[in-house]
Amino acid sequence: MKELPKGLYIFSEKLDDKSKSRSIFWFCYFTVCIFATMWPIYLLANRIYPMILGMPFTMFWVALWIVLLFVGTMTKFKQEY
Amino acid sequence: MSSTFIVLGIVLAYLAIVMFMGIRAGLYGKKDDMNEFVAASGSLNGLTMYFLMGGAIFSAFAFLGGPGWAYSKGAASFYILAYCAAGLIPWMIWGVKAYRLGRRYNYITQAQLVSDRYNSKALSAIMAVVSILAFIQYIALQLKGMAYVLNVTTGGLIPFWLGALIAYTVVLVYVFTSGVRGVAWTNVLQGLLMLIMAWILGLWLPIKFHGGITQMFEKIAASDPAHLIIGEKISWATYSSGLLVSILGFTMWPHLFMKAFASKSEKTLKRTIALYPTFAIFMVPVLFIGFSGIGIVEYGTLESADQILPYMVTQLDLPAVLLGLVAAATLAAAMSSSDTITHGAASVYTVDFHKKIINPNINDKNAVKVTRAAVVVFCTVAYLIAIFGGQSLVALLLGAYGSIVQFLPIIAATFFWPRSTKHGVVAGLATGIVLNYYVTLSGFSFFGLHSGLVGLLGNTIVLIVVSSMTKPESTEHVMKFVEESQVPVDKEA
Numbered sequence: 001m002k003e004l005p006k007g008l009y010i011f012s013e014k015l016d017d018k019s020k021s022r023s024i025f026w027f028c029y030f031t032v033c034i035f036a037t038m039w040p041i042y043l044l045a046n047r048i049y050p051m052i053l054g055m056p057f058t059m060f061w062v063a064l065w066i067v068l069l070f071v072g073t074m075t076k077f078k079q080e081y
Numbered sequence: 082m083s084s085t086f087i088v089l090g091i092v093l094a095y096l097a098i099v100m101f102m103g104i105r106a107g108l109y110g111k112k113d114d115m116n117e118f119v120a121a122s123g124s125l126n127g128l129t130m131y132f133l134m135g136g137a138i139f140s141a142f143a144f145l146g147g148p149g150w151a152y153s154k155g156a157a158s159f160y161i162l163a164y165c166a167a168g169l170i171p172w173m174i175w176g177v178k179a180y181r182l183g184r185r186y187n188y189i190t191q192a193q194l195v196s197d198r199y200n201s202k203a204l205s206a207i208m209a210v211v212s213i214l215a216f217i218q219y220i221a222l223q224l225k226g227m228a229y230v231l232n233v234t235t236g237g238l239i240p241f242w243l244g245a246l247i248a249y250t251v252v253l254v255y256v257f258t259s260g261v262r263g264v265a266w267t268n269v270l271q272g273l274l275m276l277i278m279a280w281i282l283g284l285w286l287p288i289k290f291h292g293g294i295t296q297m298f299e300k301i302a303a304s305d306p307a308h309l310i311i312g313e314k315i316s317w318a319t320y321s322s323g324l325l326v327s328i329l330g331f332t333m334w335p336h337l338f339m340k341a342f343a344s345k346s347e348k349t350l351k352r353t354i355a356l357y358p359t360f361a362i363f364m365v366p367v368l369f370i371g372f373s374g375i376g377i378v379e380y381g382t383l384e385s386a387d388q389i390l391p392y393m394v395t396q397l398d399l400p401a402v403l404l405g406l407v408a409a410a411t412l413a414a415a416m417s418s419s420d421t422i423t424h425g426a427a428s429v430y431t432v433d434f435h436k437k438i439i440n441p442n443i444n445d446k447n448a449v450k451v452t453r454a455a456v457v458v459f460c461t462v463a464y465l466i467a468i469f470g471g472q473s474l475v476a477l478l479l480g481a482y483g484s485i486v487q488f489l490p491i492i493a494a495t496f497f498w499p500r501s502t503k504h505g506v507v508a509g510l511a512t513g514i515v516l517n518y519y520v521t522l523s524g525f526s527f528f529g530l531h532s533g534l535v536g537l538l539g540n541t542i543v544l545i546v547v548s549s550m551t552k553p554e555s556t557e558h559v560m561k562f563v564e565e566s567q568v569p570v571d572k573e574a
Contacts, residue, residue: 004556008497012567030170034328037163038321048302048309054294056302056309062159063365066166070358073170077355081348 026076033069037062084401085236091405092231095274095412100251103267104258115432115448116189129265130353133340134169135360136268136417139275140219141226143367144411145387151371152378153386155301155308157315158368160324166361168331169354175332176341178496178566180350183342185570191338191488192433198495198562199503200554202437207510209433211484212335213459216426220463223419224249226387227412228467233391234408245467248412252420253460256427257453267420271413276363278410283366286373286393294369301375308375319529326533330486336425347571427455486533487513490541494548496566499559505548513540 011020035041045061052060150158169176179194188194192212196205224245231244239247284294291297298309307313311320331337344350374389383392393399394407431452436443443451490509494501513536519525520532527535553559 004499004553004559006500009499009563010497012564014564015567026173030167030173034163034167034170037159038324039317042311042321043317046310046312048298048306051295051298054298056298058156058310059159059162059368062162063362066162066358066361069166069170070362073355073358076173077351080351 022079026072029072030069033065033072036065084404085238087401088234088405088408089238091402092234092408092412095409096247096251099267099270099413099416100254102270103251103256104254105266115445115452116187129269130340130344130349131356132268132272132417133265133421134337134353134357135272136421139272139360139363139414140418141223141230141411141415143275143279143364143414144370144390144407145226145229147364147367148371148374148390149386149388151368152374152389153371153380154314155305155372156311156313157320158371159311160320160327161368162361162364163324164327164331165364166358167328169357171329172332172337172341172354173351174496175492176337176350176354177347179338180341180344180347181568181570182562182566185565189339189342190429190432191335191492192429194338195488195491195495195506196433196437198559199501199506201503201507204491204503204507204510205433205437207507208335208488209429209437211487211514212429213426213434215485216336216422216429217459217463217466219422220419220426220459221466223415223422224463224467227415229388230391230408230411230415233388233395234404236395242468245464248416249419249460249464252416252423253456256420256424257456268417271417275410275414275417278406279363279367279370282390282407283369287369290373290377297369297373297375301372304376316529319531322529322531322534326486326531326537329489329537330533333485333488333492334425335429336421339425339428347569423456423460426459427452430455430459484514484517484533484536487517487536487540489537490544494544495562497563498548499556499563500553501544501548502551502553504551505544505546508547509540509542509544512543513537516540 045057048056050057055063147158147161150161182188182194192205192208195208196202227248228241228244231239232241287294287297291300301308311317341350370390374393378389378392383389394404431448435451487510491506494506516539517532517536520535526532
C-alpha cells in the first residue's frame with residue numbers, strides 16, 4: 001500500500017505550475033478583499049467623511065470592496081473560459 | 082378600506098402567478114425519480130442557477146431585518162453587504178470540488194459526500210439532524226416575516242396565523258409537486274420582483290423624506306455620528322467575528338451543496354460564483370430604506386426594529402399600489418428562501434437520514450414519497466414554531482449559522498487533509514456544536530467573539546488531535562477524494 005501523504009495536500013501532482021500560481025494569486029486576492037471589511041484593516045476607513053456617492057465613508061468602503069470582489073471574480077472567470 | 086383590497090389583490094395575483102409557474106415547471110421533468118426531484122438530473126442552466134443562489138440570500142431578512150439593522154444599529158448593518166459579497170467566495174474551492182466528485186460518484190447531498198469519505202453513517206445522521214434543525218428555524222423565520230407583512234399591509238385584515246398559512250401553502254404546493262425545478266423557476270420571477278422593489282424603495286424613500294441620500298446621511302451625521310461608524314454601537318470583535326463566521330458558514334449550508342450537484346456544468350457553477358457579488362450591490366438600497374427611517378420614525382415607536390419598512394409604508398400615506406408591491410416583494414424574498422430550504426431539509430432527511438439509518442433498501446419511487454412527506458412535516462413544525470415561538474429575526478438567523486459553520490473543518494479535511502479520520506471528524510463536529518450551543522445559551526464569550534467562531538476553534542483542534550491518534554484510512558480510498566476533486570470532470574470546455 002502507498003504511503004499516505006503527510007500534512008495538507010493542497011495541489012495534485014498533475015497540476016501545472018501556471019494553474020498553481022494562479023490559484024495562489026486568487027486566494028491571496030480574495031483573502032485581502034474579505035479581510036478589508038474587518039478589524040484591523042477596516043479601522044483605516046472608520047470615519048464618516050468624506051462622503052462619497054451620498055454614502056458615509058464607512059459604507060462607501062464596503063461598497064468599494066464589493067466592486068473589487070466582483071472585478072476579481074469576473075476576471076478569474078474570463079481567465080478560465 | 083379600498084386600499085386594503087388593492088393590496089390584497091396584488092398579493093393574491095402574485096401568489097397565483099408563482100403557484101402557476103412552479104407547478105408548470107415541474108411538468109417538464111421526469112416523474113418520481115430522486116435525482117430529478119433533488120438535483121433536476123443535473124441540468125439547471127446559468128440564469129436559473131443565478132437566481133437560485135440569489136434567492137437563498139435574499140430572504141425576509143432583506144426587507145425586514147436588513148432595514149431594521151440599518152435603522153436601529155447603523156453601521157453594524159454594513160456587515161450584511163460585506164457578507165453578501167464574499168459569501169460565495171469560498172465556494173470557488175468547496176463548490177467546484179464537490180461538483181466534480183458529485184459528477185463522478187452521483188452524490189446529491191453534502192452528507193453523502195462526507196460519509197462516503199469517512200465511511201460513517203453516524204456522521205451522516207448527525208449532519209442531517211443539525212441541518213434539519215437549522216433549516217426549520219430558518220423556515221419559521223421566513224413564515225413569521227411573511228405573516229407579519231401580510232398582516233400589516235392589509236391593515237390587520239389577514240391575521241398572523243392565516244398569513245403564515247396562506248404563504249406557506251403556496252410554497253408547499255410547488256415544492257411538493259415539482260421539486261427543484263419548481264423552486265428554480267419561481268426564484269427567477271421572485272428575484273426580479275424583489276430586486277426592482279429594493280431599488281425603487283431604497284432610492285425613493287430617502288428622497289421623499291430627506292431630499293436625497295447625501296442629505297439623509299448628513300442629517301444622521303449631525304444628530305448621531307456614532308450611528309455611522311463601527312466600534313461605538315457594536316464592538317470590533319463582535320462585528321468582525323460575526324462577519325467572518327457568516328462568510329465561512331454560508332457555503333456550508335447543505336442546500337448549496339445540492340445546488341452544486343444540480344449544476345449543468347462546472348462552467349455554469351463558476352459563472353454563478355463570478356456573478357454573485359452583484360447581489361450585494363442590490364443590498365445597498367435595502368440599507369438606505371432603514372436609514373431613511375431615522376428621524377422620521379421616533380425610536381421606541383416600533384415593537385421591533387424589523388418592522389421599520391412595513392411601518393413606514395403603511396403609516397406614511399404611500400399609494401396602495403406601492404404597498405401591495407412591497408408586500409409581494411417581501412413575500413417573494415421570504416418564499417424564495419423558504420422553498421429552497423424546505424426542499425433542502427426534506428431531501429437531507431430522506432437521503433442522509435432515512436436511507437442511512439431507517440431503511441437502506443428503499444427504492445427510488447418510495448424515496449420521493451418519503452421526501453414529500455418530509456416536506457409536509459417540516460413545514461408544519463416550522464408553522465407551529467412561527468405561530469407560538471417568539472424571537473427576533475436576526476438573532477435566530479445568526480444562531481442557526483453557528484451550528485452549520487461547524488461542518489467547515491470536515492469539508493476542508495475531506496479535500497485537503499488525507500490523514501483525517503472518521504473518529505477525528507465526528508469528535509470535532511460534536512465539540513464544535515456543544516461549544517457553539519454553550520456560548521449561545523450561557524451568554525459567556527471571549528471578548529464578544531461569535532459563538533460559531535469559538536466552536537470552530539475547538540472543533541478544529543479536536544479534529545486534528547483525535548485524527549492523529551486514530552488509525553488512518555486506506556491511502557487509495559482517501560486519495561480518491563483529494564486527488565479527483567482537483568481534476569475537472571466535464572468533457573467539453
